[in-house]
Amino acid sequence: MTEVFVLSDFPEFFLRFLALSLLSIGGAMSTAPEMHRYLVGERGWLADGEFTTAIALAQAAPGPNVLFVPVLGYQVAGLTGAGAALIGILLPSTLLSLAVSRWGSRRRETLAVRAFTAGLAPMTIGLLMTAGWILALPFLGDAEHRWSALTLIALTVIVMFRTRLGPIWLIAAGAAVGAMGWI
Amino acid sequence: MNTRPTSPGPAATRNPRSPLDLFVTFSILALQGFGGVLAVAQRELVDRKGWLSREQFLEAYAVAQLLPGPNVVNLSLMLGDRFFGWRGAFAALAGMLLAPLLIVISLAASYNVLSDQPMVAGALRGMGAVAAGLMIAMALKLSVTLRSNPMGLLPCALIAITTIVLVAVFRMSLVWVVPGLGLSGWILARWFIMRQRKAT
Numbered sequence: 001m002t003e004v005f006v007l008s009d010f011p012e013f014f015l016r017f018l019a020l021s022l023l024s025i026g027g028a029m030s031t032a033p034e035m036h037r038y039l040v041g042e043r044g045w046l047a048d049g050e051f052t053t054a055i056a057l058a059q060a061a062p063g064p065n066v067l068f069v070p071v072l073g074y075q076v077a078g079l080t081g082a083g084a085a086l087i088g089i090l091l092p093s094t095l096l097s098l099a100v101s102r103w104g105s106r107r108r109e110t111l112a113v114r115a116f117t118a119g120l121a122p123m124t125i126g127l128l129m130t131a132g133w134i135l136a137l138p139f140l141g142d143a144e145h146r147w148s149a150l151t152l153i154a155l156t157v158i159v160m161f162r163t164r165l166g167p168i169w170l171i172a173a174g175a176a177v178g179a180m181g182w183i
Numbered sequence: 184m185n186t187r188p189t190s191p192g193p194a195a196t197r198n199p200r201s202p203l204d205l206f207v208t209f210s211i212l213a214l215q216g217f218g219g220v221l222a223v224a225q226r227e228l229v230d231r232k233g234w235l236s237r238e239q240f241l242e243a244y245a246v247a248q249l250l251p252g253p254n255v256v257n258l259s260l261m262l263g264d265r266f267f268g269w270r271g272a273f274a275a276l277a278g279m280l281l282a283p284l285l286i287v288i289s290l291a292a293s294y295n296v297l298s299d300q301p302m303v304a305g306a307l308r309g310m311g312a313v314a315a316g317l318m319i320a321m322a323l324k325l326s327v328t329l330r331s332n333p334m335g336l337l338p339c340a341l342i343a344i345t346t347i348v349l350v351a352v353f354r355m356s357l358v359w360v361v362p363g364l365g366l367s368g369w370i371l372a373r374w375f376i377m378r379q380r381k382a383t
Contacts, residue, residue, distance in 0.1 A: 063283020156316025178309020
C-alpha cells in the first residue's frame with residue numbers, strides 16, 4: 001500500500017528535488033535510483049510499478065528525459081507536485097550551468113577539469129546501470145510476467161546494439177506487444 | 184551577448200533572429216525527440232539552421248555533460264545565453280520543456296483514468312520493459328568509453344561496481360555516494376593523469 005502525501009510534506013519534497021538537481025551529473029536519469037529510494041522506499045508515496053510507469057510515460061512522450069521527474073511529482077501530489085518537482089530538479093543546475101558557461105569553457109584542458117570528467121565517468125555509468133536495474137525491478141517480482149518481460153528487456157538491449165533503429169519504434173513495439181497481453 | 188560563439192570551425196552561418204525564434208526552434212526539436220533529444224538537436228541546430236558548427240555543438244555538449252542537470256536542457260540554456268543572454272536562455276529552456284511537459288502530464292492524467300483498462304496497463308508494462316532495456320543498453324554503450332579513461336579499465340570497473348553495490352544493494356543515498364565516490368574518482372584520475380604526463 002502507498003502512503004498519503006500531506007501538505008506539510010511539501011517543503012521537504014521540494015528541497016529534496018533541489019538537492020537532487022546538484023547531484024544529477026550525467027543527466028536527471030542518474031538520480032532515478034535516489035528518487036526511487038525516497039519516493040518508494042523511504043516515504044512509500046508510490047509503488048514500484050507506478051515509478052516504472054512514470055519513466056515509461058516520459059520515454060513514450062517526446063521531449064527531454066528529465067520530464068519523468070514532473071510525472072513522478074504529478075503521481076505523488078498532482079499538478080503542484082509536478083511543478084515543484086520540475087522546478088526543483090532544474091533550478092540549481094540551471095543557475096550553475098549558466099554561471100559556469102559564462103565563466104568560460106577555456107579551462108577544459110586543465111588537469112583539474114580533465115580529472116573531473118575522467119574520475120566521474122565510471123560512477124555515472126554505475127548510476128545509469130542501477131537506474132536500468134530499478135526499472136526492471138517490478139518485472140522481476142511479478143511471477144506472471146517475469147520471463148516475457150525479461151525477454152523483451154534483453155531484445156531491446158540487443159536491438160540497441162545491433163541496429164540504428166530509433167528508440168521510439170522500440171517503445172511502440174513494447175506498447176503493442178503489451179497491449180496484446182503478451183507481457 | 185549578441186555575438187556568435189567564436190571557437191574555430193566553419194559552417195556556423197546564421198544567428199537566431201530573436202528569443203521567439205529560439206523558443207519556436209527548440210519547441211519543434213523537442214517535440215521530435217522521442218527517446219532522446221540530442222540527435223534531433225544536432226540535426227536542427229547544426230545541419231538545418233546553421234546556428235552552430237559541428238565543433239561548436241560538440242564543445243557545448245561536452246560542457247553541458249560535465250555539469251549537473253539534464254544534458255540537453257543545459258545545452259539549450261547555454262546556446263540561448265550565448266545569443267541573447269538571460270532572455271535567450273529562458274526562451275530556449277521554455278521551448279525545450281513547455282510543449283513536451285503539457286503532453287506528458289496529459290498522458291499521466293489520462294493514464295490514471297485509463298489504467299483499469301487491461302490493454303492500457305499491458306501497453307504500459309511493455310513500454311516499461313523497453314524503457315528498462317534502453318537504459319541498460321545506454322549504460323553498456325557508454326561503458327565502452329571507459330577504455331580510453333586515463334585511470335585504466337580496472338579502477339574504472341571497481342568504481343562502477345562499487346556505485347552499483349552501494350546504490351542498488353545497500354540503497355545508500357546519492358547525497359553520500361556522489362560526493363564520496365566523485366571525490367575519490369577525481370583524486371584517482373588526477374593522480375593517473377599526472378603520472379602519464381611525467382612518463383611522457
